[in-house]
Amino acid sequence: MLTVPVRLLGDADVAAVERLLDCEPYAGAQIAERVAAGGLAWWRHEARLFGYGNGKRIDALCWLGANLIPVRAGPAAVAAFADLIAGEVRGCSSIVGPAEAVVDLWDRLRPHWGPARDVRDCQPLLALDRPAAVRPDPDVRLVHAGEVDILYPAAVAMYTEEVGVPPAGAGDTSYRERVADLVRARRAYARVLGGRVIFKAEVAVATRHTAQIQGVWVAPDWRGRGLATAGMAAVVADVLERVAPTVSLYVNDFNEPARRAYARCGFRQVGTFATVLF
Template identity: 50%
Template sequence: MRTTTRSGVRPLGAADVAEFLALTDRNPTVNVFAAHRARTTRLEPRLLGGEVWGQFVDGDLVAGCHVGANLVPIEAGEDDIEAFGERLLRRGRTVSTIVGPQPAVRGLWDVLGDSWGPPRESRWEQPHLVADGQPLIEPDPLVRASRPEDFGALYPACVAMYTEELGVSPELGGGAEGYRARVRQLVQLGWSFARYERGRVVFKAEVAFATPTNAQVQGVWVNPDRRGEGLAAAGMAAVVEQVRRTVAPSVSLYVNDWNQPARRAYAKVGFRQTDTFSTLMY
């Protein structure tokens, strides 16, 4: 039975899924992570590995906050951020990352920073980009969906990308088994794309989260000894073309503002900026 809340913050559950998805649909490309999590877990804490909180005003759900390994604000304004922040202060830090639209992340940091301490890394300027039409350049014909037999070549490339991007190995602290399972899952879903040459990956990217209308791409990587050849632009053109055909019609991602080669590649493909994200990593 649904819990009735007139105003304030409470954890959401299965009875709230429809209302929560209506909230994420206000900005579906920005909120694809939250919508994907709601669709795949039905907001059950056991499946979420955490909770999703809702902020209610006069009985209406006006904002959300995913509280798991990732802390992600959803359609949260200043008052919502303050309410979520106060609840988070009472709880203490259990998350490893705060990520989302820049104003909301800044607001959370203003509330939580003194208590939670400095993050390991702060990435305040991350353009959020969307491509929802045909690529502007010719796709790389050698980029294809990965197959189970590709795992031996794909997995080391995934570890290399993760380590280069985040500064720590996904295998650290006994995480290899879980990360291997995740890579296999993406292959099984048809969400892993790569160009393979002589048994190794020279370009790759994955769909991380998806809804019927939007797919978020992560893990874009070019083998270091093949950078500067245009593989990223042509490869991403192929990913956009294939993802729009097989997963969802709109493709999004966010990129560090200082990564000029990646930003140039995405612009060539036809990605345009729609928002700015920030990420704080602990």
């Protein structure tokens, strides 16, 4: 009888998981933040983390919760994770991570979970470990606690434009609470003009290695004026001083204006992500 090299991980595996994630400071950031905050007991996260490897050795990881995230998963690990997960009803809203693993995983899960709403198979993963190469926008700052109502419409607009549908909970309080959490945690940045957000960005993930930026958005009538470049430079400056030693993000390959802005700031490509959206 063959031993299946995939197992559900628990708190006893934290040290081994952290060692593996240290080898993937950018690709593993989303998992690393959650493990640091709550260990590996599934009930703390409403998610499970599976490890691939022989015996106690862990060579690859797969996070299964609101998102499905493979890390350091080669073809054999992807096949093993897919075999384990395929029989479950899909509960995640996306598969996201290193492109080769995500595409392979989706090819295997599609007959069971398909179809996807969108597959973005080439998203450059970028990082920067020094101040941006351009002058920061002095008007970009942390959003104040009393400005959630100002930030919220911009957050909904960004999400809808980026993902193609409004955020789950946009009609009630859950998405607004997510925005408020970012503000309380001092992770939300904006340039506010006349009571309106014209640039925004958030630190979505923070680990001892990196702060991952998401939600970068410029109001449509302000685009083409360099706000994204200078705004990101301001975000980078504060993050490097206050949050983490590097700044990272991933961007759709077809989003040429955003890619140009990040390049002007000095971001370099450190990998390629892919995202499957449901």
